[in-house]
Each structure stands twice: as C-alpha cells, then as structure tokens.
Amino acid sequence: MAVDRRTALKVLAGVGAAASAAAVATPVEARERKVAPPRAMGMLYDTTRCIGCKTCVVACKRANERATEPGPFADKIYDAPLDLDANTKNVIKLYKEGNYESFVKAQCMHCIDPACAAACMLHSLHKNETTGVVEYDSTLCVGCRYCQVACPFGVPKFEFANSAPRIVKCELCRHRVKDAATVVNGFTRYPKGQGPACCEVCPREAVIYGTRDELLAEAKRRIAADPGRYYQDHIYGETEVGGTQVLYLSHVPFAKIGLPDYGTKAGPDTALSVQDGIYYKLPFVAPVALYAALAVVGFRNRRAAGQEEGER
Amino acid sequence: MSEHALVHRPVGGKLLTPGFVALVALGIAGGLVMLYRFVFGLGAVSNLNNGYPWGIWIAIDVVIGTALGCGGYAVGILVYILNRGKYHPLVRPAILTSLLGYGFAGLGVVIDLGRFWEIWKVPVYFWHWSHSPQLEVALCVMTYVAVLAVELSPALLEKMQTSASSGYRRVADVGLRFMDRALVWIVALGLLLPTMHQSSLGTMMLLPGPRVHPLWFTPWLPFLFLVNCIVIGYAIVVIEATFSSLAFHRERHTAMIGSLSKVALWVTLFWIAFRLIDVAIRGTLPFVTGARGVAFVLELLLPATAVGILLSERRRANPAWQIRAAILLLGGGALFRIDSYLVSYMPGANFSYFPSVSEIVLTLGMIALELAFYIAAVRFFPILSGAPAPASTRS
Numbered sequence: 001m002a003v004d005r006r007t008a009l010k011v012l013a014g015v016g017a018a019a020s021a022a023a024v025a026t027p028v029e030a031r032e033r034k035v036a037p038p039r040a041m042g043m044l045y046d047t048t049r050c051i052g053c054k055t056c057v058v059a060c061k062r063a064n065e066r067a068t069e070p071g072p073f074a075d076k077i078y079d080a081p082l083d084l085d086a087n088t089k090n091v092i093k094l095y096k097e098g099n100y101e102s103f104v105k106a107q108c109m110h111c112i113d114p115a116c117a118a119a120c121m122l123h124s125l126h127k128n129e130t131t132g133v134v135e136y137d138s139t140l141c142v143g144c145r146y147c148q149v150a151c152p153f154g155v156p157k158f159e160f161a162n163s164a165p166r167i168v169k170c171e172l173c174r175h176r177v178k179d180a181a182t183v184v185n186g187f188t189r190y191p192k193g194q195g196p197a198c199c200e201v202c203p204r205e206a207v208i209y210g211t212r213d214e215l216l217a218e219a220k221r222r223i224a225a226d227p228g229r230y231y232q233d234h235i236y237g238e239t240e241v242g243g244t245q246v247l248y249l250s251h252v253p254f255a256k257i258g259l260p261d262y263g264t265k266a267g268p269d270t271a272l273s274v275q276d277g278i279y280y281k282l283p284f285v286a287p288v289a290l291y292a293a294l295a296v297v298g299f300r301n302r303r304a305a306g307q308e309e310g311e312r
Numbered sequence: 313m314s315e316h317a318l319v320h321r322p323v324g325g326k327l328l329t330p331g332f333v334a335l336v337a338l339g340i341a342g343g344l345v346m347l348y349r350f351v352f353g354l355g356a357v358s359n360l361n362n363g364y365p366w367g368i369w370i371a372i373d374v375v376i377g378t379a380l381g382c383g384g385y386a387v388g389i390l391v392y393i394l395n396r397g398k399y400h401p402l403v404r405p406a407i408l409t410s411l412l413g414y415g416f417a418g419l420g421v422v423i424d425l426g427r428f429w430e431i432w433k434v435p436v437y438f439w440h441w442s443h444s445p446q447l448e449v450a451l452c453v454m455t456y457v458a459v460l461a462v463e464l465s466p467a468l469l470e471k472m473q474t475s476a477s478s479g480y481r482r483v484a485d486v487g488l489r490f491m492d493r494a495l496v497w498i499v500a501l502g503l504l505l506p507t508m509h510q511s512s513l514g515t516m517m518l519l520p521g522p523r524v525h526p527l528w529f530t531p532w533l534p535f536l537f538l539v540n541c542i543v544i545g546y547a548i549v550v551i552e553a554t555f556s557s558l559a560f561h562r563e564r565h566t567a568m569i570g571s572l573s574k575v576a577l578w579v580t581l582f583w584i585a586f587r588l589i590d591v592a593i594r595g596t597l598p599f600v601t602g603a604r605g606v607a608f609v610l611e612l613l614l615p616a617t618a619v620g621i622l623l624s625e626r627r628r629a630n631p632a633w634q635i636r637a638a639i640l641l642l643g644g645g646a647l648f649r650i651d652s653y654l655v656s657y658m659p660g661a662n663f664s665y666f667p668s669v670s671e672i673v674l675t676l677g678m679i680a681l682e683l684a685f686y687i688a689a690v691r692f693f694p695i696l697s698g699a700p701a702p703a704s705t706r707s
Contacts, residue, residue, distance in 0.1 A: 004571045008578030010394050011542065083662065085362060119519055121447040122433060122440040142434060143426020145365035146446050150519040154659055157362045158426060160355030165426040262522045270531055271518035275445045278511075287508055294393065294500035301395040302496060 031273050034113040034242060034266065036212050040132035041172060041188070042110060042245030043199060044215040046222070047252065048229065049206035050103040052092055056198035056207060057081065060090040060107075063173055063197035086159040089170040090198050095257050102250065104257035105207060107198070108155045108170035109237060110134050110245035115267030116147035116156055125156070125167070132212070132245050133172045141167060152241055152262055172196050172209075187214050212245050219249055242266025318400055320470065320694035323560045327691055335684040342677015345670045346423055354426055357670040363663020364654075366424075371653040372675050373420030375513060376646045378453065379544040381413025383552065384460065385506040386545025390575065392499045399572065401565060401697040404467060405556065406549050408695050411460040412682045413548075418457055420678060421450075445515035452509035459502050466491055467693040510541040517652050526596040527608045528656035532586075536648070539583045543615065544645040546576035550638035552686075554631065556696055559687070563698050570629045573637060577622040580615045580641060587612065607647070607655045614644030 058079075061068065066087040068079035081088040083106070090107040114134050117125045124140035125147050127133070143165055147156045159165035173196040181188045187210035189195060199209040208215070219235045227233060229251065236254045237244035241262050248259060255261060278286050349357045360367050383406035390396045391403055422428045433440075434450050441447055465487065472484035491498075514537030517524055530536070550569055557564035591597055600608055618640035627633035654665070667675075690696050 004574035004578075007390065007394055007396060008575040008582075011389055011575065011579055012539070012582050014389065014393065115519055115521070118442070119444055119446065121442055121444050121450060122437055123442050138427070140430070140433065140437070140440060141427055142430045143428065144424075144446065145426065146444070146516070146519075148362065148365040149523075149657070152520070152522050154363065158365060159353075160358075160360060160362070160426075161353060162355075163351065163353035165353060260522070265521075267521055268519055270521060271445060271515055272443060274515050274518060274531060274534060275443055275448070275512070279448065280443055287504060290507065291500055291504045294503050295496055297393050298496035298500050301392065304395070305397065 031266070031269055031276065036112045036243060036245060037130060037132050038211075038213075039130050039188075040112075040212040040245050041209065042132075042212045042215055042247060043107075043172075043196065043207055043209045044219055044247045044249070045105045045207045047102045047104060047206075047248075047250040047257070049204045050092070050105065051204055051206070052094060052103040053203065054092045055201045055203065056105065057088070057090055057092055059197040059201040060170075061088070063176060064089055066168070084155060084157055086157045086161070086165075086168050088157075089168060093258075095252065097256065100252045100256065102252040102257055104250075105198075106153075106155075106258060107246065108134060108172075109153055109241075110170075110172065111241055111267060112243040112245065113241075113266035113268060115150040115152060115241075118268035118272055119146040119150035121146075128174070131172070131174070133174050134169070135171050135174060136167055136169065138166045143167075150267070152260075152267055153258070187211075187218075212247075215247050219247055222249060239264040242269070318697055320404055320467065320697050322471070322694050323562070323691050323696060325560070325691055327688060332684060332687055335680040335687075338673075339677045339681035339684060342674045342681070345674040345677070348670070349423060349674075350428075354424075357668065357674075359665055359668040359671065361663060361665065363659035364657070364665035366653060366657075367665055368654075368667045368671055368675055369420055369424040371650050372646075373678055374417045374424070375649045375653050376544075377413055377417035377420055377678075378510070378513070379413075379541045379645065379649060380548055381410040381417065381460075382506060382510065382541040382545035383407075383413075383548040384410030384463070384545075385503060385510075386542045387549055387572075388499060388503050389542070390572075392496075393503065398568060402549055402553065402568070402572070404464070404695050404697070405552055405690070406545075407460060407464050408467075408686060408689055409548060409552055411457070411464055412685055414453060414457050414460060416678045416682050418453060421453075423674070445512045445519070448512040449509045449516065452505050452512070456502070456505040456509065459498060459505060462491075462498055463502055467689075467695055470694045471692070506541065507538065511535065511538045513537050514652070517656070520657065523658050524652075525604050525656040525658060526594075526599050527591060527604060528652050530590050530594060532590050533652065536583070536587060536590075537652075539579065539586070540645050540648055543576060543580050543583060543641055546572060546579070547638040547641035547645065550576075550634055551642065554635045554638075556690065560690065560696065562696050564631060566629070566631050566634070569631075569634055573622050573628050573634050576638075576641060577619055577628075581619050584612055584616055584619070604651075604655060607651050611644055611647045611651055614640045614647065618644070 066089065069081040069085055069087045081091050084091055090105065093104050093106065095102050095104055110133055112132065114127060117127055117134060122140040124137050126135060128135050145158055147167060148158060156167050156169045158167055176194045177190055178194055179191050181190050187208065196209050199207050216235065216238060223230055223233045230249050231251060231253055236248040236250065236259050237246060242265065248254065250257060345357055354360055358367060387399055387402050387406045390399050422431060425431060435454060469484040469487040472480045475481055511534035514533035518531065518533055521529065550573065553565060553569055556562050618637040621633050621637040622628050
C-alpha cells in the first residue's frame with residue numbers, strides 16, 4: 001500500500017516539477033513596464049468644473065450613433081442611462097454622501113497596459129501604436145467577453161440583447177478623425193468636429209482632450225494653482241494600473257466616484273508574467289521539453305514492459 | 313503496458329431503457345434552449361449581464377466540464393508515466409469520459425460565444441495571436457479533443473475488425489498497427505495538453521486582478537487548477553467505474569479503485585495543505601468572512617471529509633465509502649472552480665447574477681447527453697474491460 005503513496009508523491013513531483021520549472025522561476029520577474037506612446041491621446045476630467053449637464057452624454061450618443069436607453073419608467077420617454085451600457089459609452093453620474101457631492105464621468109480609461117487587450121485572443125481589442133487609443137475591431141471578436149471580465153473599471157459592454165452582438169466602449173471618437181492634429185493653446189487638437197465629442201461640447205471644459213503629456217502638465221498646473229482644492233493633490237491615472245490616458249482630478253476621494261485604489265501595477269502584470277514566463281520568454285521551450293520528457297518516459301516504460309513479457 | 317492481455321468488449325443490451333430515454337429528453341430540452349439562444353441572442357435566454365459576463369455556461373459547462381474530462385489525464389499519468397499497468401482497465405473508459413467532457417465543453421463554449429461564427433479565425437489567424445491565457449486554452453482544448461478522438465479510435469477500429477466487410481477489416485488492421493506504433497507519441501501529447509490548458513484556466517482568472525477576491529487571487533492559481541483537475545479526474549474515474557458496475561453488471565475492480573483512492577487521498581491532502589499555506593503566507597486568512605468565506609471553507613471541507621474517509625484502510629476497500637469519497641472530491645473540486653470563476657468575482661454592488669431556468673436546463677441537458685453518449689458508446693463499442701461479474705457478486 002505504501003506503493004500508492006509513493007505513486008501519489010510521484011504524481012505530485014511530476015506535476016510540480018513541470019509547473020515549477022516554468023512557473024515558479026518566472027512570475028517573480030516583473031514584466032517590462034509599458035510607457036504611453038509620445039503622441040498618446042487622452043482626456044482630463046475635473047470634478048470641480050463639471051455641472052452635471054450631461055451634454056457630453058448626448059453628444060457621445062450622437063457621435064457614435066448609439067440608440068437611447070429608456071429610463072426605468074413605464075412611459076419610456078426619458079433617455080437616462082444609469083451607467084455605461086451597450087448603448088452608452090460615456091455617462092455622468094452624481095455621487096452624494098453627507099457633505100460630499102460630486103459629478104463623475106465614466107468612459108474607457110485607455111490604459112497604457114490594458115487588461116482587456118491582454119485578454120483578447122486575436123487583438124480584436126488593441127492599442128493604437130500612435131494614439132494609444134484602445135480600439136475595437138469586431139471582425140476579430142468571437143464574443144467571449146473575457147475583456148469585460150478583465151477590465152478593472154468594468155468599461156467594455158456587450159450587446160446581450162442582440163443576436164449579432166459587439167463589444168461597445170469609448171474609442172475616443174477615433175472614427176471622427178479625418179485630418180492631422182495641430183497644437184492650439186498648448187493642446188493637441190483635431191479640427192472641430194473631429195475630436196472626442198464629449199470634450200468638444202463641454203461648456204465648462206470639465207473634460208478636455210490632448211496628448212497625455214499635455215494633460216498631465218495641465219493637471220499639475222491646476223493643482224499647483226490651488227493646493228488643497230483637489231483630493232490628496234493627486235492625479236488619478238498618472239500611475240494607477242500602470243497609467244491611463246484618461247486622467248482625473250477630484251475634490252472627493254477617488255474611491256467614492258468609481259476609481260478604486262488599484263495600486264500602480266499594470267492590470268495584466270500577474271497573469272502575463274505567468275503566461276509569458278511559461279510560454280514566451282523562452283519560446284515554447286517548456287512545453288516542448290515536457291513533451292520530450294513524457295515521450296522518453298513512455299518509451300522506456302514500454303520497452304521495460306516488452307522485456308517483461310519476453311521473459312514470461 | 314501489456315495491452316493485448318486486456319480485452320475490451322461491448323456491453324450490448326437494450327439501449328432504449330426508460331433511464332436512457334429520460335436523459336435524451338433532457339438533452340432535447342437543452343437543445344431547444346440552444347436553438348433559442350442562437351436565434352435571439354444570449355440576453356434572451358440567460359441572466360448574463362454587463363457586470364457578470366460569464367455565468368454557469370462558462371463556470372460549469374466549460375471550466376468544470378473540462379475537469380470532468382480529466383479522468384483520462386489523471387489515469388494516463390499513472391499508467392504511462394508511472395508505469396502502473398494495473399490501472400490499465402480504467403484507461404479506455406476514462407478516455408471516453410474525457411472525450412465527452414471536452415467535446416461538450418467545446419460545444420458549451422460555442423453556445424456561450426456571442427459571435428460564435430468567428431471562432432474559426434482563432435486557430436487560423438495565427439498572425440493575430442496574442443499572449444492571452446485564453447488563447448492558449450482555446451487552441452489546446454481544440455487540439456486535445458482531436459487527440460482524445462485518436463486515443464479512443466482503437467475502440468472503433470476493434471469494432472470494425474469484427475465487421476463482415478473485408479475492406480473495413482483491412483482499414484481496422486492498418487489503423488490498429490499505426491496506433492500501436494504511434495501510441496507513445498499520442499499519449500505524451502494527451503498528457504502534455506491538459507497540463508498546459510488546465511493550468512492556463514487558472515492563469516485566466518489572474519487577469520481580472522483587483523476584481524478577484526483575495527482568497528482566490530494567487531499567482532499559484534494555475535498550479536492549483538492543475539492539481540485540482542487531477543483530483544477531479546480520479547473522482548470521475550471512481551464514479552464512472554462504480555456506475556458501470558451497477559448499470560452494466562461489470563466487474564468493479566474494487567481493490568484497484570481502493571489503491572487509486574489512496575493516490576487520490578495523498579494528492580488531495582497535498583492540495584488542501586498547499587491551498588491553506590498559500591492563503592496563510594499571503595496573509596489573506598482575515599478575508600475568510602461572509603458568503604465568500606463560507607464558500608472557501610466548503611471548498612476545503614468537502615475534500616477534507618473525503619480525506620478523512622479514505623485515511624481508513626477498511627473504508628478505502630469498501631465500494632460504498634469509495635464512492636462517497638469520490639463524490640465529495642468531485643464536489644469540492646468543482647466548487648473550487650465555481651468559486652474561482654463566479655463567487656470570487658467582484659464587479660461591484662450594482663450587479664448580481666443567478667442562472668436563469670434556461671441556463672440551468674441547458675447545463676443539465678448537456679450533462680444528460682454526456683451520460684447518454686457514454687451509455688450508448690459502452691453498449692456498442694469495446695470500451696469496458698473484461699466479462700460481466702459473476703451473478704453472486706452483483707449488487
């Protein structure tokens with residue numbers, strides 16, 4: 001009976017050796033930290049400027065030709081998306097608690113190292129190499145929805161009501177861009193009607209667009225101009241989840257407006273350092289070596305069995 | 313590895329028993345849900361939503377479904393790598409359950425994919441391949457289904473050998489000779505692929521990072537999934553052998569299953585210890601509270617109870633205790649997978665998910681069809697080994 005325990009130990013030793021040879025050695029080594037491309041486009045949203053007019057929500061729907069979402073009322077005449085959904089790429093919500101009150105805008109954060117794109121099997125979701133916009137190509141999408149599971153901000157939405165569904169998320173109105181951008185008043189701008197619709201219509205410049213570097217500089221300027229105005233004098237997205245191209249300034253704690261403290265580690269770091277460590281660092285050496293080892297053991301056992309039979 | 317000493321025979325007998333008809337009926341009900349889903353979309357049949365994009369069709373049909381298909385893997389390690397030839401009679405039925413488990417998991421994926429008509433691009437568009445762990449799972453599972461079909465082909469070829477047509481017999485002879493020569497290469501592939509994709513199933517749930525509860529978020533998740541699939545694999549083999557002996561009055565190999573249970577006991581004990589130590593080292597024990605805490609405790613308590621049963625040599629030799637332990641191992645192992653994919657997932661307080669009746673009917677229908685296919689296969693093809701048990705030992 002001790003044979004069975006030894007057998008079990010060998011099972012574990014075998015599996016453990018296979019797994020640890022590849023996995024253990026590698027996940028400790030962090031992935032290379034990704035940086036935004038120099039012309040990375042993004043947005044800066046400032047809660048202290050937003051008046052909650054929701055003009056951006058309407059403009060976004062028009063620009064992206066998304067259907068209106070009926071509110072939770074019987075007459076269904078009120079377009080009031082409560083959150084991002086399969087028809088809403090951008091939404092304004094109001095957070096209210098005690099003395100705190102703040103509007104908050106939600107849309108894709110355009111992460112520098114996006115988890116959704118890391119999840120995607122065929123790069124249907126991928127980062128544009130120049131603008132850094134996380135773009136969607138439905139012809140490569142199988143509808144597995146792993147991007148939805150992976151996104152820390154719950155941004156990608158899926159047309160569950162449609163039998164030929166797509167993923168819906170903000171793509172920074174990339175379909176509107178026709179001409180080259182120019183620098184206007186220190187911000188990289190497309191000709192009117194070609195920039196992100198939400199930014200173009202905002203009456204208070206609560207949300208503006210430009211390159212990530214321009215927006216970071218602007219955010220720092222605003223903090224320096226009025227220390228203490230913003231929560232912890234902090235720019236959300238500068239380092240969070242490896243950095244995002246959409247940046248936030250807020251007068252209330254970020255965690256209260258749907259921007260939890262996720263740390264500075266990029267979203268896909270843990271998963272991809274395991275996956276890359278096993279399969280890609282030494283390209284496919286681990287599986288090929290394991291295959292060879294299994295075959296060698298198999299042949300040896302077979303020969304031994306054959307000899308045994310011959311002796312009988 | 314003296315395969316020729318081992319004789320597989322079709323069980324024969326009447327196929328359309330009331331039980332079989334009931335299974336097929338449940339399968340048809342699931343098929344209707346499937347048709348409805350293909351016409352009207354996922355939202356029309358499921359409670360899936362934009363907070364919980366994955367439900368039981370992924371967590372049960374695919375993630376647990378492939379684990380149910382790990383009997384072939386778990387027994388294959390014993391027979392071909394550790395050279396425990398005594399387990400050989402368990403191999404072919406285990407390969408059959410594996411093919412069914414993986415085949416239906418593949419079907420489950422297609423049903424769950426929103427844009428299933430694009431799936432052919434995944435294996436073909438290799439220049440678009442990413443490093444997504446899910447891509448590894450997808451490619452590996454597709455290949456493994458093919459490998460399992462090849463591994464099971466001797467059952468079909470042996471059947472063809474008894475055919476009246478000499479052409480069939482010739483094809484069968486050639487095929488069996490090829491299988492005999494290529495066996496090691498095929499078996500090695502059949503052991504490599506589950507090692508890869510079963511661990512990748514764990515890697516997949518590392519990607520949502522902060523949205524996975526700390527009790528399940530560990531870089532060791534791939535390893536935990538790998539060991540877990542071996543535990544489930546042994547449990548399935550025990551359950552399958554017991555089912556066959558009861559349903560078809562076959563010899564039950566009680567002693568062999570007793571020693572297999574002992575292997576399962578030690579692997580499970582290791583799994584429990586590893587899981588506990590990992591949680592303790594990462595300092596996540598304080599998170600064992602609330603509903604998720606209960607799920608975590610249950611996921612350890614079920615296999616721990618099985619370990620308690622199997623530690624006794626007397627109970628380990630007893631068919632009733634063997635099957636009880638196997639069911640506990642299966643339950644605990646499956647719960648770990650549901651926990652990792654659904655319970656641990658935290659999309660925020662605005663979302664909730666509980667499967668719809670249609671989702672449950674489809675899942676049950678697939679399990680029923682798997683059983684029906686198994687019954688039909690062992691009746692018509694040489695899958696099970698040996699002769700019927702003598703009448704005196706029938707239960």
